[in-house]
Structures are given as structure tokens and as C-alpha cells.
Amino acid sequence: MSSQSNIEDSDAGQVSTTESKPESTSYHTAEGEQPQSESITREASDSSIWDFRVPSLTPPVTFQPGGVDGCASFSIRDLIAAIQNGMSHEDVKTYMSHYNHSNPQLVSRSINDTIEGIPAMFYVIAANNDASIRLFAKFGGDVGATYGSPPVPLLAFAIINGKINEQDTTAAVATLLSLGADGFTIPKPFYCPFDEELPSEGPPDASWKEAWEAEKTLWCQPPSIQKLLTEAINITQRYYLHRSSKLTKPTERQRWVAARHDSTELFAVPYFLIGQSAATNLLTRNFLHYMLRRHDQPLVLVFAGPSGHGKTELARRLGALLSLELQISDCTIVSREVELFGPRKPYVGADEGAPLNNFLAANNGRRCIVFLDEFEKTTADIWNALLIPFDKGEYQDRRNLKTVNCSKTIWILATNALDKKIIDFCDRNEAIFDEDNSTKREKLLEELTSAMRDDFMSVFKPPLTGRISAFVPFLPFSRSETCVGAHKYLLELTNEVLRPINTKPGPEEQLLGNIRLKIRSDVSVCKVVVKDYDPELGIRSLKKAVRDRVASLLDIEYMSMHEVISEGLPMEDYSVFVSDGRVRVKSVGMPQTSQPSVLSDR
Incomplete structure (x- = not known):
């Protein structure tokens, strides 16, 4: 069922009709006390169930950091009230950064405080801004926060919030999963399989044995909650939950290397794409290898596969998540290197510079992404011009003839030249889509990427092919x-x-x-x-x-x-x-x- 399912058909958007605040309708477990699972049965009375709403807070006198006189201290309540009353994400970021600058521990110490008995992160989720969710998590916000007894997980609240407030919360759900929220707090029968309709009252009883035995899913035992979750959850949210259950979690060493290079968001990329798990796995693997080895040469990737299967989207997501500048160059309109990089000084037009030239100069020595779209439309003139940047990590600014360090640039050559090779290979080897058989799948991907390299070399010649770090295939959708x-x-x-x-x-x-x-x-x-x-x-x-x-x-x-x-x-x-x-x-x-x-x- 969809988060857009008929609200007029049911009053399930609010399990309890009481107008009292959530903390007065929930039962909290005392600190150190274990939840009493035996007392929570499927026949539990709905009168004790939280209605999945957070209280309305009075807005602060001012949204300005420091308050009216500039002396006010950080207040998580004021911040949450401001968010609830329309504070923009940029203003939220400014407010938090202002106090974090003077005292880096100040914000993180109170980021998980409760307001009216409910953890602050629940209010952030209710505001339904994925950028703010990510910002709060960066300052230590707990994406595994719970509220009530039995404890309702933040992830479940994000899904049900879509039904309660009649809004699309899919991005919020994906964001929480990408930040490490435990997908198994949602009973598995709700998303395995993800592409079959759920019965209107929820998954059948026979599929629930393991779910009832798991303490983390006790919140979902009451029939009214199951019905509400069924009406709220949509196929995309179910897909992301399914995908989360299949993804291999990064090791501590992988996390450490990524954190050292301020790139932990690399592990979030798979949660924002449809399919292409092979592509995201290969991208992550090569990115980590690149950061571990501290190569002087840039990372050069070939994204190959049929049009409309995520090549540009993956580049955009990578740039957005890692906060990297991204330059997309359309290779259908260039055939000579001067058209891509611009004329050299003192020729006409050198002072203005071409977009790609100016981008590389502006990001001298910094990590950034250059995406050369439809690279198969280029000529040998451009291939030769790329050899030095790819090999030595250097580029000469055409405006002033100064050397630019582009060793940290991530070059992505997107091409459709290998489409037939990839589609034919997938048609012959359906096991390449089977994520449950990782050994067979890995072997097939090795065969495919090897064949891609051979085909690429036949088109673009050995000098350029020898400088490619990895070939990343984009497969047709299942x-x-x-x-x-x-x-x-x-x-x-x-x-x-x-x-x-x-x-x-x-x-x-x-x-x-x-x-x-x-x-x-x-x-x-x-x-x-x-x-x-x-x-x-x-x-x-x-x-x-x-x-x-x-x-x-x-x-x-x-x-x-x-x-x-x-x-x-x-x-x-x-x-x-x-x-x-x-x-x-x-x-x-x-x-x-x-x-x-x-x-x-x-």
C-alpha cells in the first residue's frame, strides 16, 4: 500500500483520538528497566497507544543565534520550536554552527534531549526535511532514538508521519537508513517481498513468528498499529528497507579510512539509487582503495551502461553527499580539446576561460568531480589532452598558463558505447542480478568488467584505457x-x-x-x-x-x-x-x- 493511500477510507491516520500530548498517552519504561514484553499482546487496548503526533511548541521570540541581545545560550527547545514554526534549513545550520564554533561540545550535549518528554529527533523527523535530519545526525543526533513503551523507533515514526501529516516522507526514510538506522525495527514481513501488495490489515499472522520474538519490533504488535503502518508505507520505502537488509555494513577499518578523509557519507550512496548495487559497490571499493593508498594520480572511472539507468544520478548523489563540487560537461557538443578546455592564452577567449578549465582552476588541489557525459562522442584530440591530467594529476590553466593540481579530482567518463556488451551479458547471465549468491555474482561482474575494458580499449585505444582506475557497469533494471x-x-x-x-x-x-x-x-x-x-x-x-x-x-x-x-x-x-x-x-x-x-x- 502507499503512503498516499485513501485517508477517507480509514481513520487509521490517528490511532488514538485523544488530543492530549503524546507523553501523557505513552507508558515509559523506567531507566534500567526492561520492557515487559509479556504484557504487550496483539489484543492490547488502543487507548494506551501513542497517536504518533508531537506537541505544538510556542515559537521563540527570535530565530537569531544569541537571541535578541546576542547573549542567549543554545537552547534545543528553542531550535526545535523554530523548526516546527518554519525555520529554514539554512537558518537551522547557521544557528547550530554559531554555537558549535564557540563550544564544539555545546550542541552535541543537548542534541538528544527530550522536549515535552519526546526526543528532539522526533520533532526533526516530523518537520520532514532530509537535509536537517542529516545535519542533526552530524552533530550527534541519534537516528536510533525511540519513544514510548514499547519503544517506537524513529524510523517507524518517519514512515507513519507520512500518513499522519499527508506528506511524502520517503526521503526522510532513506536518509535515516543511510545514517545507520536499524531497518530491522520494521518487521520484515512488511518489506520482504517489497513488490507484492500487503493485506489491508497487515502481513498475515503466519509470517510474524520471528517478528514477535524480536524485542525491537514489539511496538508493532497492536493490530491498529499494523494497519496504520500498512497504510503508511509505500513501495519505495519498502524497497529501501529491503535493500538495507541486503547491504553489507562497512567494516571498522573502512569507516576509519573514510572518516579520515571526511567521506563517511560514501556509505550512504546505495540508499538513494534504484538498483545499481554492483555500480555502488564498485564505486565504494575503488574510492576506499584510492583514499587508503594516497595516489598522486586522480581516480578515473568509466560509468558504462544503457541510458537512463543512474550514471548521472550516481555522480550527483556522490557529489551532494560528500559536499563536492561537480562539473558536468556535455561531450556531444565538443570534438576538439579547445572546445572542452578553451583556448590558451594569448588566443581570443582565453581570458574568459571554458567552464571545465575554470572549474579545475577553482578547485586547485581540492577534491571535486568532473563528469564527462556521452564520452563516446569525443575524438582522439580530447583523449590525448586528458592523458597528462589522468597520469600526473596536473593541468595547465588556459587563462594564465599556470599548473593546476588535479590529483584529487574524480574523473567520471560516462558512455553508452558499451551498452550492447552489458545488455547481452546480462541476458546470458541472469545470476548477475542475484544478490543472495554473492560468489557467483562477483565472478560474473569480474567477467563483465574485463570484457568492458577490452571493448573500451578497442574504441578509445590503449593510452587512455591504461589510465582508467575502474570500469563501473550500470545494469538494466529488474x-x-x-x-x-x-x-x-x-x-x-x-x-x-x-x-x-x-x-x-x-x-x-x-x-x-x-x-x-x-x-x-x-x-x-x-x-x-x-x-x-x-x-x-x-x-x-x-x-x-x-x-x-x-x-x-x-x-x-x-x-x-x-x-x-x-x-x-x-x-x-x-x-x-x-x-x-x-x-x-x-x-x-x-x-x-x-x-x-x-x-x-x-
């Missing part, structure tokens, strides 16, 4: 992964139409808005949509399928209403579901002129 890809665009559509109507002509115009789009049985909807998946187009084919199969139907249904489109209209509910193998879109609770809009699965 059937279940395509469902997650389709859901990505369903979530985007949901967030897009939720925005308010704006009839003013211009870039901010929004004629389709004020809509709560609810995806009932998101797995079933996605399985119809992914019939349009094309391995050669990848994620783009799924984006088009969502537009053609869902967005177009929403447009038709929306336009069938007689009410004039105007600003200030009340929110309207629309439901997306599958009936008779076809996707349907239906207005909920509004007068209609016709049957629900429908599209065949063919």
Missing part, C-alpha cells in the same frame, strides 16, 4: 526495480499537484493544483505502468509511462468538473487505482459528469 522507478514519478506527480493553484500567467502558473492524489495499492498501479519500460531508455521510459498512464487521466478527470479553476479553491481528493488490469483515476467526494477516467494496460 522487474521489481522498474516498479520502484515508476513510483518515483508517481511521488513527483503527487507533490506537483499538491501545490496551490496559481492563475497568474508566467513561470509560476499552476492551473492543476490543490489536489491530494492518493495511490491505492501502489504496487498494482506500478505493475501496470512498468509494462512500458524500455531497457534502452531506462528511467525515462517510466517517466513517460506515468505521464501517459496516470497524469493524462488525472487531467481528464480534473477537467470533467464544472467548477471554474480559481485560486483559493479547497483541496480536492483524487484516487489512482487498478481495476480489471487498467489504471483508473477518480475524483473522490466531488460531483462527476462521467465514469472514472481509465486507460487500458495495452
Whole structure:
């Protein structure tokens, strides 16, 4: 089921209807006392269950660090109240950094304090800003925090928060998992398998034996909580939980090396991509090797695979998570090195410099990422120009002819030249997708990367090939992964139409808005949509399928209403579901002129 599932069908968005604060409706375990699991049964009364809401806090007099007179000390309560009342992430960062600068221990000492009895991290999750979650974790915020008795984990609260507040919390869930939150606090039957519909009341009793025996999942025993979690969790969140259960956790040495180079976020990359576990594993392995050995040469990677399968997305995620500057150069518009790097002084145009030249000069001696997209479109002139930067880690700034140190630059050559090799290999060796057989999979990946190197050499010649650090294959999506890809665009559509109507002509115009789009049985909807998946187009084919199969139907249904489109209209509910193998879109609770809009699965 989806986090967008029909709220009007159930009152499960709030397990308890009491308006009292959560701390008064929860039972806390005394310090040092073990939870009394025997007293928590599936027949437990809902009257004792937290309603998954945090109290509303009075905003502070000012959001300014230091308060009105500049002398106020750090207050976690004031910070949380400010966040709850609309403080931007940048202002949160400024506030925390201000106090951390004067006393590095000040913020971390109180970051996990409770407000109205609830740990501060629960309020951060309720605000649903993944950047703020990551910031709090950096200052020591506990992503494994719990509240109540039996203790509800922060991860579960993040999922259910989407249902309670009618918002998409998928990014928050992925962020918590990437920061080390224990995915097994969510009972495994909720996400294994992740691409099958859950019964409306939750997984069947027969699948729960291990879950009941695990102390960390006691919070989920009451039937009302199971129903709420079922309605809240969506296929993408289930996918990330499934993926988290399969990922090998980094060793202490790996963490230590990464931390020494301020790169611990490297281990978070797999939690933000669809599929491509082989690519993220190879990237992590080579990145760690590079940091361990302190090479004078830069790290040079070839990202190869069919279009639309995550090459650019992985580069962007790596840059964002490691806070690295990223330069993307489109190689379809360059054929000579002067077009890529710019003319040398004193030729015309040298003073302005080309974007790539200026980027390398600005990041002299610093770690950064250069992404050369569609590298197969380049010529030998450019290949030769890259030999010295790749080999010696040096580059000559075309504006002033000074040497730039680019030994810490991460070069990524993205190419579709090896697509056929990769797709044919995957068709012949389906075991390459089997993450449960790591030995066989590792052997196949070695065979594939070796074949990729040979093919690359035949196109780009030995001098350039000899300077490549690693070949990273991007594989076609599996059937279940395509469902997650389709859901990505369903979530985007949901967030897009939720925005308010704006009839003013211009870039901010929004004629389709004020809509709560609810995806009932998101797995079933996605399985119809992914019939349009094309391995050669990848994620783009799924984006088009969502537009053609869902967005177009929403447009038709929306336009069938007689009410004039105007600003200030009340929110309207629309439901997306599958009936008779076809996707349907239906207005909920509004007068209609016709049957629900429908599209065949063919």
C-alpha cells in the first residue's frame, strides 16, 4: 500500500483520538528497566497507544543565534520550536554552527534531549526535511532514538508521519537508513517481498513468528498499529528497507579510512539509487582503495551502461553527499580539446576561460568531480589532452598558463558505447542480478568488467584505457526495480499537484493544483505502468509511462468538473487505482459528469 493511500477510507491516520500530548498517552519504561514484553499482546487496548503526533511548541521570540541581545545560550527547545514554526534549513545550520564554533561540545550535549518528554529527533523527523535530519545526525543526533513503551523507533515514526501529516516522507526514510538506522525495527514481513501488495490489515499472522520474538519490533504488535503502518508505507520505502537488509555494513577499518578523509557519507550512496548495487559497490571499493593508498594520480572511472539507468544520478548523489563540487560537461557538443578546455592564452577567449578549465582552476588541489557525459562522442584530440591530467594529476590553466593540481579530482567518463556488451551479458547471465549468491555474482561482474575494458580499449585505444582506475557497469533494471522507478514519478506527480493553484500567467502558473492524489495499492498501479519500460531508455521510459498512464487521466478527470479553476479553491481528493488490469483515476467526494477516467494496460 502507499503512503498516499485513501485517508477517507480509514481513520487509521490517528490511532488514538485523544488530543492530549503524546507523553501523557505513552507508558515509559523506567531507566534500567526492561520492557515487559509479556504484557504487550496483539489484543492490547488502543487507548494506551501513542497517536504518533508531537506537541505544538510556542515559537521563540527570535530565530537569531544569541537571541535578541546576542547573549542567549543554545537552547534545543528553542531550535526545535523554530523548526516546527518554519525555520529554514539554512537558518537551522547557521544557528547550530554559531554555537558549535564557540563550544564544539555545546550542541552535541543537548542534541538528544527530550522536549515535552519526546526526543528532539522526533520533532526533526516530523518537520520532514532530509537535509536537517542529516545535519542533526552530524552533530550527534541519534537516528536510533525511540519513544514510548514499547519503544517506537524513529524510523517507524518517519514512515507513519507520512500518513499522519499527508506528506511524502520517503526521503526522510532513506536518509535515516543511510545514517545507520536499524531497518530491522520494521518487521520484515512488511518489506520482504517489497513488490507484492500487503493485506489491508497487515502481513498475515503466519509470517510474524520471528517478528514477535524480536524485542525491537514489539511496538508493532497492536493490530491498529499494523494497519496504520500498512497504510503508511509505500513501495519505495519498502524497497529501501529491503535493500538495507541486503547491504553489507562497512567494516571498522573502512569507516576509519573514510572518516579520515571526511567521506563517511560514501556509505550512504546505495540508499538513494534504484538498483545499481554492483555500480555502488564498485564505486565504494575503488574510492576506499584510492583514499587508503594516497595516489598522486586522480581516480578515473568509466560509468558504462544503457541510458537512463543512474550514471548521472550516481555522480550527483556522490557529489551532494560528500559536499563536492561537480562539473558536468556535455561531450556531444565538443570534438576538439579547445572546445572542452578553451583556448590558451594569448588566443581570443582565453581570458574568459571554458567552464571545465575554470572549474579545475577553482578547485586547485581540492577534491571535486568532473563528469564527462556521452564520452563516446569525443575524438582522439580530447583523449590525448586528458592523458597528462589522468597520469600526473596536473593541468595547465588556459587563462594564465599556470599548473593546476588535479590529483584529487574524480574523473567520471560516462558512455553508452558499451551498452550492447552489458545488455547481452546480462541476458546470458541472469545470476548477475542475484544478490543472495554473492560468489557467483562477483565472478560474473569480474567477467563483465574485463570484457568492458577490452571493448573500451578497442574504441578509445590503449593510452587512455591504461589510465582508467575502474570500469563501473550500470545494469538494466529488474522487474521489481522498474516498479520502484515508476513510483518515483508517481511521488513527483503527487507533490506537483499538491501545490496551490496559481492563475497568474508566467513561470509560476499552476492551473492543476490543490489536489491530494492518493495511490491505492501502489504496487498494482506500478505493475501496470512498468509494462512500458524500455531497457534502452531506462528511467525515462517510466517517466513517460506515468505521464501517459496516470497524469493524462488525472487531467481528464480534473477537467470533467464544472467548477471554474480559481485560486483559493479547497483541496480536492483524487484516487489512482487498478481495476480489471487498467489504471483508473477518480475524483473522490466531488460531483462527476462521467465514469472514472481509465486507460487500458495495452
